[in-house]
Amino acid sequence: MYEIQERMLVEQPTMVMRGTIKLEDIPTFLGRAYHMVDSQIRDSGAHVVGEPFARYRCLDGEYREFEVEAGVPVVLAVSGHGGVEASVLPAGPAAVTVHTGPYERMEPAYDALNAWLDEHGGHADEPAWEVYHTDPNDxxxxxxxxxxxxxxxxxVPRS
Structure with missing residues (x-):
């Protein structure tokens, strides 16, 4: 069972790397993206203010190909190079839950979020993102x- 929390988000500057990738390539892409972003943050002096995240937009309706934005929240985003760029996570209401366990078993958490949105009159108008509080290398x-x-x-107004 997943507990859903309602949050009001403020716009959050980020530094990210984007790519269009297949499902099986996500771990490799994320590793490369976080390495590139971390390197540029160190070089630029930007200040990280949170954990790494990834935002996924499904491209094929069958969860085999995705647009992925992977990075970290920063105090102030700076121009990047080599595929790293400034971005933002949007402001506004959000439904949030925490999954503990393997990434491959997160589907019930997404199902719980969608059920909560249905019950509370919400419509997901932006892709969700995952914030990784545990580094699998550690x-x-x-x-x-x-x-x-x-x-x-x-x-969504109820009629």
Missing amino acids: QPDPATWRTEIVQPYKE
Whole structure:
């Protein structure tokens, strides 16, 4: 069972790397993206203010190909190079839950968020993002991985 929290988000500057990738390439892409973003943050002196995240937009309706934006929140985003760029996470209401366990078993968390939106008159108008609170390189046991899932939404008037 997933607990859903309602949050009001403020716009958050980020530094990210984007790519269009297949499902099986996500781990490789994320590793490369976080390495590139981290390198440019160190070079630029930008200040990280949160955990790494990834925002996914499904392109094929079958969850095999995605547009991915992977990066970190920063105090002030700076121009990047080599595929790293400034971006923002949007302001507004969001439904949030936490999944503990392997990434491959997150579908019930997304189902819980969607059910909550249906019950509360919300419409997901932006892609959700996942905030990774556990680094698999530091904690190899997938059962301990904590991932926060943030789903921005718009309120839909009930008739």
